Amino acid sequence: MDNLTRRARTPLRRRLPGMALWAGNACISLFLVAPILIVMLSSFNPKQYFAFPPTGFTLRWYAELAANAEIVAAFAFSLKLAILATAASTLFGTAMAVAVHRARSLAAGAVRGAVLAPLVVPGVVLGIALLLYFSQTDAIGPFAVLLGAHVCLTLPFVFRIVTAGIESTDRSIEESAMSLGASRAVAVLTVTLPLIKGSIFAAATFAFLTSFDEVVVTLFIAPPDTPTLPVYIFHYIQYNSDTLVAAAATAMVLIGSVAAWLCSRKASLGRLY
Amino acid sequence: MRNADMRCGRRRLLAGAAAALAAPAILRAARAQPAAIDFQGERMVVNAFGGSFGAAWKQYVIEPFQKQFNAQLAVVDAITGEVTAKVLASRNNPQLDVVILGDSGAAVLAQQGLFEPLTEAAVPNLRELIDIARLPGDVYAEFLFASEVLVYNKNQVSTPPTSWNDLFDPKYKQHILIPDLGNSVSGPVFLVHQAMLNGGSLTNIDPGFEALTRLKPNTITYWTSMQQFANMLSSGDAWLGIWSSDRAASLIQSGAPVALAHLKDKPMLFGNAIGTVKGTKHLKLAQAYTNFVLSAEVQGNVLSAAILAPTNKNAVLSDAAKPFVVDPRGAQVIDWAAVAKDMPSWLDRWNRTITQ
Numbered sequence: 329m330d331n332l333t334r335r336a337r338t339p340l341r342r343r344l345p346g347m348a349l350w351a352g353n354a355c356i357s358l359f360l361v362a363p364i365l366i367v368m369l370s371s372f373n374p375k376q377y378f379a380f381p382p383t384g385f386t387l388r389w390y391a392e393l394a395a396n397a398e399i400v401a402a403f404a405f406s407l408k409l410a411i412l413a414t415a416a417s418t419l420f421g422t423a424m425a426v427a428v429h430r431a432r433s434l435a436a437g438a439v440r441g442a443v444l445a446p447l448v449v450p451g452v453v454l455g456i457a458l459l460l461y462f463s464q465t466d467a468i469g470p471f472a473v474l475l476g477a478h479v480c481l482t483l484p485f486v487f488r489i490v491t492a493g494i495e496s497t498d499r500s501i502e503e504s505a506m507s508l509g510a511s512r513a514v515a516v517l518t519v520t521l522p523l524i525k526g527s528i529f530a531a532a533t534f535a536f537l538t539s540f541d542e543v544v545v546t547l548f549i550a551p552p553d554t555p556t557l558p559v560y561i562f563h564y565i566q567y568n569s570d571t572l573v574a575a576a577a578t579a580m581v582l583i584g585s586v587a588a589w590l591c592s593r594k595a596s597l598g599r600l601y
Numbered sequence: 602m603r604n605a606d607m608r609c610g611r612r613r614l615l616a617g618a619a620a621a622l623a624a625p626a627i628l629r630a631a632r633a634q635p636a637a638i639d640f641q642g643e644r645m646v647v648n649a650f651g652g653s654f655g656a657a658w659k660q661y662v663i664e665p666f667q668k669q670f671n672a673q674l675a676v677v678d679a680i681t682g683e684v685t686a687k688v689l690a691s692r693n694n695p696q697l698d699v700v701i702l703g704d705s706g707a708a709v710l711a712q713q714g715l716f717e718p719l720t721e722a723a724v725p726n727l728r729e730l731i732d733i734a735r736l737p738g739d740v741y742a743e744f745l746f747a748s749e750v751l752v753y754n755k756n757q758v759s760t761p762p763t764s765w766n767d768l769f770d771p772k773y774k775q776h777i778l779i780p781d782l783g784n785s786v787s788g789p790v791f792l793v794h795q796a797m798l799n800g801g802s803l804t805n806i807d808p809g810f811e812a813l814t815r816l817k818p819n820t821i822t823y824w825t826s827m828q829q830f831a832n833m834l835s836s837g838d839a840w841l842g843i844w845s846s847d848r849a850a851s852l853i854q855s856g857a858p859v860a861l862a863h864l865k866d867k868p869m870l871f872g873n874a875i876g877t878v879k880g881t882k883h884l885k886l887a888q889a890y891t892n893f894v895l896s897a898e899v900q901g902n903v904l905s906a907a908i909l910a911p912t913n914k915n916a917v918l919s920d921a922a923k924p925f926v927v928d929p930r931g932a933q934v935i936d937w938a939a940v941a942k943d944m945p946s947w948l949d950r951w952n953r954t955i956t957q
Contacts, residue, residue, distance in 0.1 A: 376855040377835055378828075398656075456690055463691035547683055548690075552646050552675035563651025563678045567848070569831035570855055 364581055371574035378569050389575035399576060402560040409556060410539040413478035418532045420479070421486025426516055429491050430499075443487045446480045451544030454480075459548045470551035477545050482535035489534060493527025494520070526594065533591035537584055637669045638889060644673035645698040645883040647890065651678050653851060657906035666893050672886055681706040681786075688715055688878055698881040699890050703786055704743060707874035708937035711740040717877040723888040726895035726913065733934045734872070734912035741876030744894055746910040746934070748846045748870050748927040749790050751862040752853075757840040761862045765798055768841070769815060777819045778833060778842030782951040784825035786871055789940050791843050792947070794869045803939055806947065813955055823956060834859055845871075850908040850925035861925070868927060870934045872912070 366380050371389055373382035393399055424443060428436045446454065454477070462473045501523070505515040521528070543558040550559055561576055649658040655678060663674050679687065681703035687696060688710055702710075710716060719739040721727050727735065727742060734743040751768075753761055757776075762768070768777060780787035796802060796809030821839050824830045827848055833839040835857040853859055875894050877887045893899055897915035904911045905919035910926045918926060 377852060377857040378832060379835060379857075456686060459687060459690040459696075463694045463696055466694070547679075548687065550677070552677040555678050559678065560651065563655065563680060565652070565826075565828050566680055567650065567652025567654050567827070568851060568855075569828050 402557040406557040413539040414536040417482040425490035455545040455548030486531040489531035493524040640672040648679045661903040695878045741874040743872035746870045746872045746929040748868040755858045776840040781823035
């Protein structure tokens with residue numbers, strides 16, 4: 329066999345590290361996804377008590393979910409809260425990121441620190457602190473407190489993602505717009521924002537998912553009569569260990585997947601970090 | 602002539618019989634339903650637990666009360682730990698008016714003076730409660746009792762255990778679920794009960810810890826959540842477990858291959874308490890609600906659905922619920938105030954010796 333034919337195929341021992349890496353990644357991914365897969369598969373089990381592997385196939389539990397007025401109300405409330413929180417934190421987070429990212433002043437540094445603070449504080453501590461503080465006064469309604477808490481929790485993510493997006497754009501484009509006569513505001517609105525559109529979209533998706541799944545802080549400050557869906561499920565499983573919960577969990581995973589898919593259509597997921 | 606006489610006599614006999622049959626029902630109704638006061642739409646905030654308990658509570662307590670008393674009840678879903686934290690955090694401006702919670706949390710709140718004591722004048726149904734449901738000073742009242750139970754997987758265990766000592770049998774090696782001390786209500790109950798069975802008591806807890814150390818080879822894990830317990834037992838990973846009676850009943854009724862072991866020794870009880878938060882702005886409504894919850898008819902309805910023992914002497918449970926419920930009269934209840942004092946040292950000892 330001559331040398332030309334042999335060189336066309338990389339020898340096995342050179343391919344081995346690549347294959348090992350691929351296999352390692354596959355194992356880790358499976359490990360991460362397996363619990364979710366088990367819950368999703370169990371949700372089709374005709375048995376009422378939670379069991380895996382499922383002994384049959386039925387969509388009965390999804391029908392029961394749709395018929396359960398309390399779960400549907402909790403889902404609607406969670407959705408409404410998540411949409412409002414996402415809108416507010418995307419707006420504030422983007423504005424703060426654009427304003428602060430190039431500044432070198434002490435104030436800018438303080439703002440950066442303050443915005444990232446909710447990530448550092450444990451959820452339980454934040455929940456108790458909000459409860460302690462806002463129970464002193466009846467001036468602010470419970471929904472406003474809940475919305476404010478969710479905006480606080482999602483703002484760091486929006487800020488971080490949009491800042492990363494801005495840093496990846498070319499500063500000179502905005503400067504050339506200003507040198508051609510645009511004011512700073514016009515330059516930002518017509519030049520910078522369209523450039524970081526993908527990052528803003530990714531940030532909004534992340535904020536939505538964070539707010540929709542939030543349970544720890546919400547446990548403390550949820551208003552009466554209207555729990556969010558994660559809080560409802562948390563209380564539900566204290567008393568019942570049945571397949572209905574698996575169906576509800578699968579529904580939440582599907583919503584998250586749809587959001588992530590929409591995000592990947594509009595922006596590369598690599599922009600998230 | 603004779604026919605008319607007989608008809609009159611029969612009619613009177615029938616009327617008398619009807620009255621005699623109706624009397625207990627009328628008496629029961631008169632006793633069970635307190636004079637409904639019209640609160641004219643006054644609104645207060647209470648809590649309920651989630652899942653099937655919460656559904657039963659809303660059906661048999663919240664909705665009937667709102668109708669009968671013309672009041673509005675805003676319901677927060679919260680369990681013992683959350684309720685305790687919320688009442689402690691909002692003590693200057695209570696966000697909840699009447700709370701229901703496990704008596705472990707109620708003891709903590711009572712120690713902090715956060716309850717408005719109940720009085721027989723305002724809450725007459727207190728007189729109908731069994732002795733162990735009332736507390737000195739009536740700071741709160743227990744409205745239900747659950748018991749610790751031993752449950753086993755029917756497919757894995759052929760001869761069910763008959764005594765607590767069967768737990769130490771080596772054939773159960775690595776297959777028993779024991780409640781974790783810090784993370785479940787059953788934990789301290791089991792520890793104290795084991796201490797008592799081995800010659801100790803709540804204040805002399807060493808025999809309890811020794812028993813748990815002896816039990817270590819048989820333990821598969823120290824469970825911390827209801828879901829974890831239900832999954833491990835119904836899948837057969839664990840063969841036996843110590844649980845609470847209402848969760849066991851719910852799992853058995855949903856068809857899992859699990860059964861209750863009938864033990865010779867009486868189990869220990871732990872209850873749920875209802876209390877009025879100090880500083881509430883709706884005291885009269887709170888007292889009417891508390892009285893409603895402690896009434897025989899309401900307890901019979903909601904606790905038959907939740908499968909728990911009532912504390913009103915006159916409450917009657919459905920036949921479906923009776924097999925799972927232990928008669929609270931004559932059983933022992935754990936003293937949570939005393940447990941709360943010793944808990945930190947027990948937890949420390951637990952983490953060092955048992956879960957190591």
